[in-house]
Every structure is written in structure tokens, then in C-alpha cells.
Amino acid sequence: MGRKSVLTPEQWADIERRHVVEAEPVRKLAREYGISEGAIRARISARAEKTKNVANQIVAAEAAFKELPISAQINAQDLAARLRAVSEHLLSAAGYSSASAHRLSMLANVQLEKVDDVDPLKSLPALTAAATLQKLANVSSEIGLNLLRANKEAVDEANKRKNKAPAGLTHFYGESDDTEPADA
Helix, strand or coil, rough: CCCCCCCCHHHHHHHHHHHHHCCCHHHHHHHHHCHHHHHHHHHHHHHHHHHHHHHHHHHHHHHHHHHHHHHHHHHHHHHHHHHHHHHHHHHHHHHHHHHHHHHHHHHHHHHCCCCCCCCCHHHHHHHHHHCCCCHHHHHHHHHHHHHHHHCCHHHHHHHHHCCCCEEECCHHHCCCCCCCCCCC
């Protein structure tokens, strides 16, 4: 756990770019920005490694693409465009489906309010309507749930960031939202 950074997000982005892209040494950047080398390594090492891996994948994909005959390159570009469109459409469908599931669940709840708790069988039409609406809501939620399942690691990481303890409450929660490394 460190204190709040003395550098702006733009300065950190510049440090990361210069180290990763231009291969400037951490020592030089630390002196220039007046922070410790450890602060730079703590802040950018994991992301820098991931950036380098992605860059290597891009280079490998471009090399493989250039090895294809022109007609296959055109097919590959068309297929990639279609795959991007499918992803965008599924994401949009998941949004609409979750909104539909939400509304159907609300309507099912309205029907449940009409049920006589003492003798529910007197309210069979309302029970049937509630069950049908909730079943439709569950079916509607499947696209969104499947996308969440497919991206479980990203969702878990987002939830971890969201659920961090407020700064200054580490004695209570055992962790802190203050994730900035110490600069000096």
C-alpha cells in the first residue's frame, strides 16, 4: 500500500511509453521525474509485460497474414470484420436481453403482489402469470450471463477493484483502495 502519486496519469503514461516503446532505462526516467525506480517498476511492470506480449502477437499475426496469398488476405480481412461485427452485435443483444429480463422480472413481481398469501391457489392466474414472466426473464438473461461466464476473469478483476476498502479504512477491511505506489 502506497501513498497517492505525485505524478499525473499523463506523466505515468509518458513514462510507460518511453520505457516500453523507446526502451529508455527505468533509472533515467526515475531521475528525470524525481521518483524511485521501484515506484516505476511497481506501477508499470505487469502492464508493460502484457503490452510487449500483445505487440509480439500483433507482429506474428501480421507476418502470418503477409504469408497468405492475396485472395486469402482479403478473405481473412473480411472474416475478421465479420467476427468484430458478431462480437458487437452479441454485446448489444446482451444489453437488450438483460434489460428485457429486468422488465419481465418486474412484471412477474407485480403479478406476485396479487397472490393471496393465505390461500395462494385462489390466485392461480396471477401465479401462472408470474411463473411465465419469470421464466421468460430467465431465458432473456442467458445471452448476458453467457457473456459474463465467457469473460469471468475480467469480471472478477473489475469486482475486485470495485470492492476495495475506502482509503484510510485498512484497519477495518484489511485492504485499501489506495493502490498508487510510493514515489520516493
